[in-house]
Amino acid sequence: MDSNSRLHIADLVAGYGHNVVLRGVSLQVNQGEIVALLGANGSGKSTVLNTISGFLKPTQGTVHLDQQSITGIPPHKTFRAGVVQVSQARDLFSDLTVEENLKLGSIIKGDEALGLRQVFDYFPRLSDRYDQQVSTMSGGEQQMVAVGRALMSQPRMLLLDEPSGGLSPLFVKEIGEITARMKADGVTMLLVEQNLRLALEISDRYLILRDGKVIDGGSTDNLEGSHDDIVRTIYL
């Protein structure tokens, strides 16, 4: 584990009851990096994120954030350590307004004023929808609230679970642009993404999860011709 490692995972084993899903996952995300975690449906991508966040206790292996072990600690503590997840289901406070959702993002930790400034900078649309109840918003807008809420605590490590899931191409493009800007601002991300083009475009490296292990990976530079190979590794 070198000194610029932000998130370091070694030999993680985790699952649900007798159903072991992760069978020794190892990966590292360096400071300021975006790493894409690819894999087929049901390969365990969300399980990796949930184990990092502490929703699932690993039976083996370690998770380190900035060289500090956060292995097996509950979600509210991994959050305090700086790991913030935008989950696949978003888990927004749907009867509350955009404002309330965002402010709850920094209720435990983080600078509310700074957070709001950053979020409105990334998502100007949210400042117009400040008083809107989240359940009445479109999927794309809700995704913005979810990402915005996560940014409110100035996370050290952002875990994004399929930010483009179920969104129109226009929103996918927008999410792509915003993650690029977040990266430029130094946000470190582990990104789970089904949209291969988007994933490879915005991330520095990719990893492929299969049979409960990371089986392949590499830099996303100069990959233009090899998308098909990656798809084959993921699915076949």
Add this chain to the structure above:
Amino acid sequence: MIEQIQSVLTNWDAMLPVLPQLVVSGIAIGMLYALIALSMTILYRATTVVNFGHGDLVMLGAYTLFILLPMVTFNITLESSALSSLVSFVPPYLVALILSLCVLFAMGYIIHRVFIWPILKGPHLSLALMAIAIGYAVRGVIRKEYGKEILQMPRPFPEQEFEVFNWGGIGTYMTLDEIIFCTVVIVMLLISYIVFYKTRFGQIVQAMFQTQRGASLVGINVMHHNNLIWGVGCSLGALGGVMIGLTLVLDPDVGTWTLLRGFAAMTLGGFGSLYGAVIGGLIIGILEKVLGVFVSTAFIEITCYLVIVLVLLIRPRGLFGQHATLRI
């Protein structure tokens, strides 16, 4: 008392002037229902569990005070003057009351931590059964200790009645108990309002009510807050239990009586709505009294069942509820 009034009444003209009395008495008892419903709503908001064992915990609060009171009563020789009885009796009563509330806080905290939290992600039916089982266990213990006896709750202040107003020669009265209980409940409602709508703790509870996983995702220690809320809910219920014990008698079966009223108030007000619970409680209190006299005494007992059935059929989300479904 109601039978007496009924026998006196022969026509509507004669009945009308007692309406204020019925409404006032209805509000007074409704305040207690409101407090019980509020304490159940608080638990529901935190964990979306309808605590079907709540009535028994409420009664446990009253019994705890009954048990603790002799232990904390000072050894002052009682003289006949009102002042000395006030000095010698009210402080120990308050001490015993506060201790009982603490005991029930601890009970609620532990019940959630040990029995509810481990199965909270499971089916709602298991939660309902667990709550019922806890209630029966509590009732069983009380019954074992005080089985056949129907106990009279010791009184902290004398029984007195005041005329609050007079309409055409027929006075409307409130007892000292009613006045004090209404005041206590109003104070508790104000405190709850401030805590749940004006504080950081209230925001956290609101977040947990929406989604517990979402709350975890913003760093909230959900288990800890759930424990606390169960503690608060049970001690608030216990406060209601003490007042119910003083209004009725101490009897393990009053738990069911209490639960039904609290549940009916919650149903009418809308599950999860704090002010819905309060308004629901008041309406049921008034309905019981008014229907009990104007229609039939049977309504004193069946109003709450009727309300539950009608609301679930006609307007399942109640007056102020947000969710159409009741997740048990």
